[in-house]
Amino acid sequence: MGTTPGFDIYQRWRRPFEVGAWVAFFVLNGIFNSINSRLDHAGAAAWEPWLWEWSSLLVLLALLPGVIALERRWPIRFDNWRRNLPLHLLFSVPFSLIHVSAMHLLRKLGYLAAGRPYDAFGASWWINFGYEYLKDVRTYFVIVGTLVLYRLWRLRQQGEAKLLAAPDEGAPVEPVDRPERFLVRKLGKEFLLNASEIEWLQASGNYVNLHVRGRDYPLRATMAGIEERLDPARFVRVHRSHFVNLDYLAEIEPLESGDARLQMRDGAKIPCSRRYRAALRERFGQPD
Structure with missing residues (x-):
């Protein structure tokens, strides 16, 4: 892709x-x-x-x-x-x-x-x-x-990401309410993107950007709407405009303000507000 x-x-x-x-x-x-x-x-x-x-x-x-x-x-x-x-x-x-x-x-x-x-x-x-x-x-x-x-x-x-729709007939091959893959349309071609490959998500206007290997694929959705479809065992909300995939989280850096800065495996830094910091540290295996 x-x-x-x-x-x-x-x-x-x-x-x-x-x-x-x-x-x-x-x-x-x-x-x-x-x-x-x-x-x-x-x-x-x-x-x-x-x-x-x-x-x-x-x-x-x-x-x-x-x-x-x-x-x-x-x-x-x-x-x-x-x-x-x-x-x-x-x-x-x-x-x-x-x-x-x-x-x-x-x-x-x-x-x-x-x-x-x-x-x-x-x-x-x-x-x-x-x-x-x-x-x-x-x-x-x-x-x-x-x-x-x-x-x-x-x-x-x-490339624009879309949720896979349920088939007109028969049962879907995977859960529609919690998708394992997303459909990406780019340059007239279609690709399937595994949800597990998404490193983090960021709100951007009427879209939520899915960040994968240094590239963003916009999904037309709201943060509240996409939160219901993400696997809670893998994705954690860390900010009003950010979710992170715990598999790609490398470090939590506390800040004097009570917020935190998250270091991802690729070197990217993601903001974490104090509202979500305690729950994240607990999920990440660190005492608050």
Whole structure:
């Protein structure tokens, strides 16, 4: 079930790649829009088109983490888009209000520094805001659409785990309520993953990542839902967002705060909250 070397490199540098890609997208868009605006407003001062575009760009970049968090909380998928799409349409209204307000504040400060007056909307403010909202709702859904496509690409490359379903006829070959294996779909192929191979599990939005030999396979589930299906003789909850497989636990390191840090056999470190520490030490054969 190995991934390509290029995807492995991407996984190690995923966060810098994501941040860099978004910054590059907005910066390039700001440069091109500034040049276009300069050509369209030949009578304006040379700095004005750049102020107009970059004030908007900086606010959009500041709003980007919020849009990402909203899409992660209410993701758009084939099974829920009818429910979540109207929510994102509603979210686009405060997105636009914040964008327009902060953008015009930055522009006003820029004009003030240049000793020039700046009238944001004038008498027809509602018409101008309607125009700005039409642009902002498009920007909002370009961001959301990009996040959806990016997630689909990642799942295809990384592999998405699923619980084995009961057959239409006859008894299942293994317990469905406590599966011994998971089905992984990746790059158009299917693999079976033994539950005993899972080293730890970590909550991630609407998914629970199954960590196996340095790779994560997202399973669409909640921590409460997956807890009922894990073998309690092997898996122990150590944190509100983590389960560990005792077979892969190497060391428990107590912390002054009362929490603990777990050292796994592969060198990974997993947080353990004080709520679960005593039970874990007892299971692991150490006195508290």
